[in-house]
Amino acid sequence: MSVDHDIQSKRLDAINILDNFSDIHPALTMKQALVASERCLFCYDAPCIQACPTQIDIPLFIKEINTGNAHGAAKEILSANILGGSCAKVCPTETLCEQVCVRNLKEQAPVNIALLQRYAIDHLDSSQAYPFTRDKNTGKHVAIVGAGPAGLACAHRLAQKGHRVTLYEAEKKSGGLNEYGIAQYKLLDNYAQEEINFVLKIGGITIQYETALGSDITLQELRNTHDAVFIAIGLNATNKLNISGEQFNGVEDAIDYISQLRQSTDMTDLPVGRRIIVIGAGMTAIDIAVQSKKLGAEDVSIVYRRNQESMGASDYEQELALKHEIHFIFNAQPYQILGNNKGVTHMQFKQTQYDTMGKLVATNDIIELPCDIIFKAIGQQFNIFPLANKDDPRPKLDKRGRIQVNSQFRTSLDDVYAGGDAIDGLDLVVEAVDHGNKAAAAIHQQLQD
Incomplete structure (x- = not known):
């Protein structure tokens, strides 16, 4: 035929x-947000918090919305997840926080956590001071390879602690999956770049674009010129x-x-x-x-x-x-x-x-x-090429062919950490943010020792 x-x-x-390609989930009005927030039972030891990889205090931020303090709700979200805005739009909440909501019964729907989170972030008052402060400069310099969700989250946490951070990004833009791999109808109007601009307001973070690990710079070079390295290059094969x-x-x-x-x-x-x-x-x-x-x-x-x-x-x-x-x-x-x-x-x-x-x-x-x-x-695989320089020591890989890390996200190389899709996991934006947060805490601790 x-x-x-x-x-x-x-x-x-x-x-x-x-x-x-208009917004697949139109934003809530104030009235709708108040009605939706009323459905939250503000559970003690809420299961939704445990289901969120970044451990956002969901009942607390919903309660703040319910009392008319959307700005405070946004600060609560962002303190746990600096990319809480994009996660509210792309995160599969139906299989995470909303799935375990105690309201999620056959006769009723769960609390609409995703739209309430988006409402809060949308109502962060930009006229007020930036909600995060940067500690005194420590004199330490950390290299982060990959300016996607894991790298950005790690950079923001380290910058808060007073460390200087350089992000090495292979593409012309930051954002990783949020910029290049999410359906257009989920993240509209250059949202990924606006969120990155917000992250960078903390100060102490610079980004080197079109600088790829393995071709433009080697891991050993980064180790020689920085106090620690975080690899967050994602899946690229x-x-x-x-x-x-x-x-x-x-x-x-x-x-x-x-x-x-x-x-x-x-x-x-x-x-x-x-x-x-x-x-x-x-x-x-x-x-x-x-x-x-x-x-x-x-x-x-x-x-x-x-x-x-x-x-x-x-x-x-x-x-x-x-x-x-x-x-x-x-x-x-x-x-x-x-x-x-x-x-x-x-x-x-x-x-x-x-x-x-x-x-x-x-x-x-x-x-x-x-x-x-x-x-x-x-699906995609982790491409070993960026770490394949024969003259460089390289971190060990796990059975899936991704970078092997311990509970502190440290690789087999003492000063090299990894997270996001480069390591074993669920390959979710919110999980990558969690990896970045936890790796930053571990790196900060190492730099203090």
Whole structure:
């Protein structure tokens, strides 16, 4: 069966694009915030606090909103999570704090913690003094590699303690995942950069852009010129399908396209396929599928080799995809990609099933789907290249191939720490902030000894 390649820009006009990429969760009004805050039971030993990686005192900040002190609520949030604004928008609260909310029963919904957190941050009074102070300069200088959530959180905590911090960032902008990897409809209007500007107001932090570890500077050089080093370079190697046809034009990395979308000044100019296949089952798969529909794709399918219960994306994210008429195909394992000199035309999958031992196995039944573009959203790996200089001692890696750290986030090298997606974890923005906070405390302690 022949397939005409149908990849083009301007599938939708600017007005439709603007409408499609408006805020997915409009901010609460003051009245709505007061009503929502009334539902919080202000539990003693609240389970929501324990479920938050950064341990924000959720009942306290909600109580402050309820008493009309949104500014105080924002200060409470930011003291635990300096990126509390973006986390309120991108954090999967439905599987963290809101999931364990005592209100989360069949007959009622949990307290809307995410929107209340956003309300508080939005109402931080900028006319008042910066809510954090910087201690007297210690004369110590810390290098942080990567200006994403973990690096920024670590930098802010260290700067508060009076240490000088230099962030070494490989890209042209700071922000990491928040700037380059989050769905556009979740973080609008240059929010990531505005949040970074707020972080930098503490003072004592400088950023060197387009300076990549391994090519522009080595770990040993950083160790020689700084008192400690924190590695927060994230995941930077996309997993491969390792099947025939993966080399065809139209087989794309979902994260790369999301980055292109987020950096675009005119989303109508982005090339969009008519029939799109997304391989994966996590939040990135949902993000690229939904955004493809919002850009004008007609038919988008998410294909996953396991069953629906095994999906990494939360129930909320799955419902979001269904609202955008995304098709889900389960128990289908990538087999091969078909195409011609113009690019991909079809993708074949082998149906899978669980055997009597509960192991997933492929059958000989083939499913074939027509497509213009295939997005790979099957996860990323830690790329050892930045640490591969043969003349440098390098930190040990764990069984997953990420940097091995102890409970203090220290690597096998005494003066080198690591956090964020570069180490084993859940790969969440809020968890990366927690790593940065805790690593900063450990580094500060070491510098005091």
